[in-house]
Amino acid sequence: MRRTDFAMALHGGAGAIPRASMSDAQEAQYRAVLAEALTAGHRVLAAGDTALEAVCQALRVMEDSPLFNAGRGSVFTHKGEIEMDAAVMVGRTRAAGAVCQLKAVKNPVFAARAVMERSGHVLLAAAGAQAFAESAGMETAPPDYFRTEERWQQLLTARGDGRLALDSDLPNPTAAEGKFGTVGAVALDRSGGLAAATSTGGMTNKRWGRIGDSPILGAGTWADETVAVSATGVGEMFIRACAAHEISARMRFLHEDVLRASSAVLDDVARLGGRGGLIVIDAEGHIAMPFNTAGMFRGRVSSASDIEVAIYSD
Numbered sequence: 001m002r003r004t005d006f007a008m009a010l011h012g013g014a015g016a017i018p019r020a021s022m023s024d025a026q027e028a029q030y031r032a033v034l035a036e037a038l039t040a041g042h043r044v045l046a047a048g049d050t051a052l053e054a055v056c057q058a059l060r061v062m063e064d065s066p067l068f069n070a071g072r073g074s075v076f077t078h079k080g081e082i083e084m085d086a087a088v089m090v091g092r093t094r095a096a097g098a099v100c101q102l103k104a105v106k107n108p109v110f111a112a113r114a115v116m117e118r119s120g121h122v123l124l125a126a127a128g129a130q131a132f133a134e135s136a137g138m139e140t141a142p143p144d145y146f147r148t149e150e151r152w153q154q155l156l157t158a159r160g161d162g163r164l165a166l167d168s169d170l171p172n173p174t175a176a177e178g179k180f181g182t183v184g185a186v187a188l189d190r191s192g193g194l195a196a197a198t199s200t201g202g203m204t205n206k207r208w209g210r211i212g213d214s215p216i217l218g219a220g221t222w223a224d225e226t227v228a229v230s231a232t233g234v235g236e237m238f239i240r241a242c243a244a245h246e247i248s249a250r251m252r253f254l255h256e257d258v259l260r261a262s263s264a265v266l267d268d269v270a271r272l273g274g275r276g277g278l279i280v281i282d283a284e285g286h287i288a289m290p291f292n293t294a295g296m297f298r299g300r301v302s303s304a305s306d307i308e309v310a311i312y313s314d
């Protein structure tokens with residue numbers, strides 16, 4: 001039996017988010033954007049529109065905010081450029097679209113959706129993805145639009161010793177996890193449809209050309225008739241764990257619930273040396289949002305409950 005008519009969860013990245021490093025005013029800003037994104041998604045779902053539309057509208061709010069590592073506010077590569085990845089997936093049809101290494105599209109989530117709806121392909125990269133997005137009418141912006149001083153300083157700190165994110169000779173590759181800030185949303189609509197979307201600038205100081213888990217279907221983003229999933233964390237480990245799809249497999253074959261399946265997958269990611277979090281919703285509207293970092297920006301709303309926003313484990 002369905003618990004709710006509709007429901008939605010979102011994340012704004014997991015990672016080292018020490019309470020002491022964030023002022024009350026900053027925390028309030030994060031909470032306000034999370035609430036605004038949930039309100040945008042709720043509006044869509046309450047009107048009876050699709051889960052796909054809800055996750056895209058929620059992510060647009062977060063991509064437009066400089067606080068999160070997606071769209072405006074994306075992190076920088078080692079070269080000091082922005083390379084954004086995004087994906088969307090619809091559960092019932094398993095229609096999917098993804099883009100990677102976009103440099104100039106304001107809302108990569110809509111570029112991913114255009115790939116799904118208008119290209120006949122699933123994944124487009126780099127200059128081809130950029131050209132397709134422009135031909136599909138996506139709004140573009142110059143590098144300055146995406147740049148924030150905080151992300152730039154993060155890059156200068158990270159590349160201080162000349163190494164790149166996740167270089168194998170780092171004493172502890174996971175120490176490079178920092179604060180992620182990728183954004184993702186999952187939703188269940190009134191018709192019972194599920195959808196997932198994820199959008200990211202990737203990891204600070206990443207090797208240019210590096211692609212993370214977010215646009216890799218089954219790794220950082222997945223939706224089918226059982227579940228919709230979006231991940232955040234060290235993308236390499238989520239890819240190697242095939243994390244998002246594995247949650248669906250565990251639910252279908254082992255009959256685990258959303259929390260058990262997603263916690264088991266996160267444990268597997270941790271065994272590979274990865275840290276991060278997941279948001280998951282099933283076809284009945286059950287939600288799980290596990291993470292193994294100090295915090296994860298996250299929130300949820302449904303037809304039966306008000307907006308809830310959280311950052312830390314309590």
Ligand code: ASP
Nearest residue numbers: 180182202212232233235
């Ligand atoms: N998963 C993203 C990536 O590896 C990073 C993040 O979650 O912030 O590209």
